[in-house]
Amino acid sequence: MKVTFPHFGNTFFAAKAAFDGLGIDYAVPPLCNKEALEIGSYYSPEEMCLPFKIMIGNYIQGIKEGADTVLTTGSCGPCRFGEYCELQMDILKKLGYDVDFIVFDAPKAIGKEEFLRRVSLISNASSKSNNEQIEAALNGLKVINLIDDIEKIAHIKCGYEINKGESKKILNSCKREIYSINNPEEVVKRLHEYKRKIKSVPIDLNKKPITVGIVGEIYTIAEPFSNLYIEDKLMDYGVCIKRKLSPSWWVKNTIMSAINMQSLDIRLASRKYLPLYIGGHGRECVGETVLSKREGCDGVIQIFPLGCMPEIVSKSILPTVSKDLNMPVMTLIVDEMTGETGYMTRIEAFLDLLERRKSNNVLSWS
Amino acid sequence: MKVGIPRALLYYKYNPFFETFYSELGCEIIESPETNKVILDYASKYCVDEACLPIKIFHGHVYYLKDKCDMILVPRIMRVNDKEYICPKFCGLPEMIENSIYDLPPITKTPIYANNKEKLLRWANREGGNITKNKIKIKRAFDNALREQEKYTCGVNDEGYKTKVVLAGHPYSVNDSFLNMNVIKKLNNLGIGVITEEFVSKDDINYEVDKLFKRPFWTFTKDTYGSTVYLADNRKVDGIVYVSSFGCGIDSVLIELIKNNVGDFPFLILKVDEHTGEVGFNTRIEAFSDMLLRRKLS
Ligand code: SF4
Ligand code: SF4
Numbered sequence: 001m002k003v004t005f006p007h008f009g010n011t012f013f014a015a016k017a018a019f020d021g022l023g024i025d026y027a028v029p030p031l032c033n034k035e036a037l038e039i040g041s042y043y044s045p046e047e048m049c050l051p052f053k054i055m056i057g058n059y060i061q062g063i064k065e066g067a068d069t070v071l072t073t074g075s076c077g078p079c080r081f082g083e084y085c086e087l088q089m090d091i092l093k094k095l096g097y098d099v100d101f102i103v104f105d106a107p108k109a110i111g112k113e114e115f116l117r118r119v120s121l122i123s124n125a126s127s128k129s130n131n132e133q134i135e136a137a138l139n140g141l142k143v144i145n146l147i148d149d150i151e152k153i154a155h156i157k158c159g160y161e162i163n164k165g166e167s168k169k170i171l172n173s174c175k176r177e178i179y180s181i182n183n184p185e186e187v188v189k190r191l192h193e194y195k196r197k198i199k200s201v202p203i204d205l206n207k208k209p210i211t212v213g214i215v216g217e218i219y220t221i222a223e224p225f226s227n228l229y230i231e232d233k234l235m236d237y238g239v240c241i242k243r244k245l246s247p248s249w250w251v252k253n254t255i256m257s258a259i260n261m262q263s264l265d266i267r268l269a270s271r272k273y274l275p276l277y278i279g280g281h282g283r284e285c286v287g288e289t290v291l292s293k294r295e296g297c298d299g300v301i302q303i304f305p306l307g308c309m310p311e312i313v314s315k316s317i318l319p320t321v322s323k324d325l326n327m328p329v330m331t332l333i334v335d336e337m338t339g340e341t342g343y344m345t346r347i348e349a350f351l352d353l354l355e356r357r358k359s360n361n362v363l364s365w366s
Numbered sequence: 367m368k369v370g371i372p373r374a375l376l377y378y379k380y381n382p383f384f385e386t387f388y389s390e391l392g393c394e395i396i397e398s399p400e401t402n403k404v405i406l407d408y409a410s411k412y413c414v415d416e417a418c419l420p421i422k423i424f425h426g427h428v429y430y431l432k433d434k435c436d437m438i439l440v441p442r443i444m445r446v447n448d449k450e451y452i453c454p455k456f457c458g459l460p461e462m463i464e465n466s467i468y469d470l471p472p473i474t475k476t477p478i479y480a481n482n483k484e485k486l487l488r489w490a491n492r493e494g495g496n497i498t499k500n501k502i503k504i505k506r507a508f509d510n511a512l513r514e515q516e517k518y519t520c521g522v523n524d525e526g527y528k529t530k531v532v533l534a535g536h537p538y539s540v541n542d543s544f545l546n547m548n549v550i551k552k553l554n555n556l557g558i559g560v561i562t563e564e565f566v567s568k569d570d571i572n573y574e575v576d577k578l579f580k581r582p583f584w585t586f587t588k589d590t591y592g593s594t595v596y597l598a599d600n601r602k603v604d605g606i607v608y609v610s611s612f613g614c615g616i617d618s619v620l621i622e623l624i625k626n627n628v629g630d631f632p633f634l635i636l637k638v639d640e641h642t643g644e645v646g647f648n649t650r651i652e653a654f655s656d657m658l659l660r661r662k663l664s
Pocket of ligand 2: 309418419453455536611615616
């Protein structure tokens with residue numbers, strides 16, 4: 001068995017560590033790229049949302065590197081994500097690829113037995129002992145938490161750093177380096193070192209950088225390729241970034257939701273505007289916008305793929321939130337046609353607006 | 367008290383329930399008219415741009431009603447079957463309305479879980495409680511409303527046509543003849559009869575649905591999928607006509623699912639939004655009808 005999986009932000013570092021620990025062969029598809037998107041858009045239904053298309057590209061590129069099994073997660077509505085796997089299987093089958101799918105749905109939805117059966121498909125392929133397998137999974141978890149943490153710190157430090165570009169450089173070299181290591185323990189160790197390193201980047205607290213909250217559909221905000229690397233660009237501008245949704249957040253949220261204790265802060269913050277879960281991460285989007293204000297953001301950027309159903313609901317609510325909180329909110333919608341130039345112009349104009357507001361200390365905004 | 371009921375979205379399926387409930391509580395019912403040009407104009411003005419046509423049209427109806435009544439029914443239908451959903455947009459409908467249209471009278475926001483009677487009664491008590499404090503009256507209105515709903519059937523099953531197609535799509539796409547540009551009449555005029563999913567038995571639907579790797583968790587998707595594939599596979603119809611709204615995330619999945627399972631069976635997809643031109647629309651239906659005829663003759 002040779003496994004491949006779709007990209008989703010930093011998850012592949014964790015998946016790699018886990019599979020290395022399990023001793024299972026895998027093919028990491030090339031990082032999301034134009035070609036993956038082109039392949040995906042070509043074979044996917046036109047009106048499908050962007051994550052679906054990029055994922056198809058990932059699978060095909062992974063299969064070309066020898067994978068025979070696709071590992072992915074599912075959900076049970078109300079959004080499209082839960083239906084992805086059925087259609088993706090059909091598409092790959094039609095293309096003549098003979099691959100198995102292992103879909104991790106929540107145990108609640110498919111039943112515990114089925115869930116364990118699917119887990120066993122993986123664990124049977126590993127020659128390691130039970131303890132070693134658990135160890136491997138835990139290492140994967142550690143990796144995702146650490147790398148997301150490092151990224152989070154870099155996203156704040158970039159606004160205050162004395163040597164321009166230092167945080168970003170450390171973040172990038174961290175990613176490059178751990179990717180080339182095949183020993184999970186070593187990866188965890190290096191990540192700890194990098195965490196210390198990023199924490200000790202010298203900063204100037206007299207700086208008053210703009211802080212932007214990034215909210216929206218989880219895939220498009222956590223997978224940099226899909227949002228045209230907006231965070232890299234913001235870092236270059238010396239803008240601090242706050243983004244809650246990330247793969248490690250997702251893991252924690254999924255586990256906590258089993259006992260209905262997930263993201264209490266977000267739920268509380270969204271109550272006034274959207275008191276119910278509507279699917280996808282629409283409610284989180286609204287809640288985080290509210291929290292962003294409390295956490296000192298100067299503005300919020302909402303990003304989602306064209307046609308994303310839950311985010312369209314939140315988009316209709318955000319103008320009210322923005323007005324109530326006196327904080328600008330801009331929405332960016334991405335799909336395979338999004339042009340870099342227009343996109344960048346909008347981001348720059350938004351940053352200008354935030355800059356002006358900050359320096360004038362403008363009180364009202366509409 | 368005047369209660370406004372927008373003639374849009376699941377009005378076409380569940381209106382008897384709501385109308386009976388509110389009139390039994392002594393309310394005067396103000397229904398918006400069938401969708402028309404004026405409502406469509408409101409729709410595109412007072413709704414977030416990215417929404418699909420049916421959601422926009424719902425906004426248009428609410429806008430039409432807003433100065434004509436004391437409260438407006440905005441049904442937040444979360445589900446009608448266990449473990450199934452309708453669409454994320456239904457779950458956030460009251461919020462979309464509230465944040466897109468100003469100066470509204472009160473709207474109903476209580477979530478509706480119609481998958482079981484007790485949960486539905488909870489909705490009735492909550493919303494009914496805003497109108498009368500008399501619990502018995504609410505219960506009576508509720509029971510009668512359910513009874514009326516049970517009696518009600520919608521859908522079409524034309525007899526006497528040589529050629530027949532299944533008209534697939536969400537209930538509002540199929541039933542709102544302004545939204546679907548009178549597609550039923552147009553088909554009939556070309557000598558094509560229409561059948562809708564309501565005329566396929568639950569067993570036949572489930573039989574088809576169970577063949578999928580994963581049971582779709584959207585109620586109407588499940589019904590549309592099962593009935594369409596059943597009718598096509600068993601050659602009960604000569605073709606499929608699917609009315610879909612641009613930007614409908616659910617249709618993007620459903621249409622693929624059907625395509626993947628009916629092979630090269632004649633399949634016409636009619637996409638609509640507020641800019642759809644009638645001429646092109648008609649041409650496509652005519653071309654499809656010619657094609658069906660040719661297939662019959664050969
Ligand atoms: S949340 Fe949006 S992007 Fe994700 S599956 Fe749903 S519609 Fe697609
Ligand atoms: S199911 Fe489709 S058409 Fe209906 S409200 Fe949802 S997105 Fe719109």
